[in-house]
Amino acid sequence: MRLTAENLRVERGGRTVLNGLGFTLHAGEALAVTGPNGAGKSTLLRALAGLLPLASGKIHVSGGDPERSLAEDMHILGHADGVKNSLTAAENVAFWADFLDGDLGAVATALDAVGLAHAAELPAAFLSAGQKRRLALTRLIVARRDVWLLDEPATALDTDGLSRLDTLVEIHRAGGGMVVAATHADLGWSGLKRMVLGSAV
DSSP: OOEEEEEEEEEEEEEEEEEEEEEEEETTTTTEOOOOOOOOOOHHHHTTSSSOSSSSEEEEEEEOOOSSGGOOOEEOOSSSSSOOOTTHHHHHHHHHHHTTOOOGHHHHHHHHTTTTTTTTTGGGSOOHHHHHHHHHHHHHHHHOOOOOEEEEETTTHHHHHHHHHHHHHHHHHOOOOOOEEEEEOOOOOOOOOEEEEEOOO
């Protein structure tokens, strides 16, 4: 499987944020996108996910399920965790599994994987920022996608949370998945490719 971005140009508010950008990832590979605030890291992830239109260029996933659209091959985890405070932790995971056509039977397994099994019945409003970030990671588990687009995935995570994130990424890559992470943190993932975006616009 391969993810290819060719000569991407993205404009926002009449300004060119990304121009002439390209990369290729193969199954099992990960790319860290770094650069100053405003350089276009989040914009790149949103463009890859199909949430922002391309002014020019092409994004292509080859070798996957031909019945799936580009968006269906992608998981995007943005700055906002997307947690519904009125639902319990388990109900949040079940909602994502159902909405993303995932595996409702994997709710307990997903919560255990991120270290939240003990908080399954706790309303999400009572979770700390780090726990909400862990909860957001469960959607990556309950709904299989070949490409993970992670925006500052280490935000608010403590040492144990970072270790669990690393394990999730390792398992995903071992199964042929790919990861693009926009980050200021020093991710220690093996064989990590790197792309540095330019100055803020």
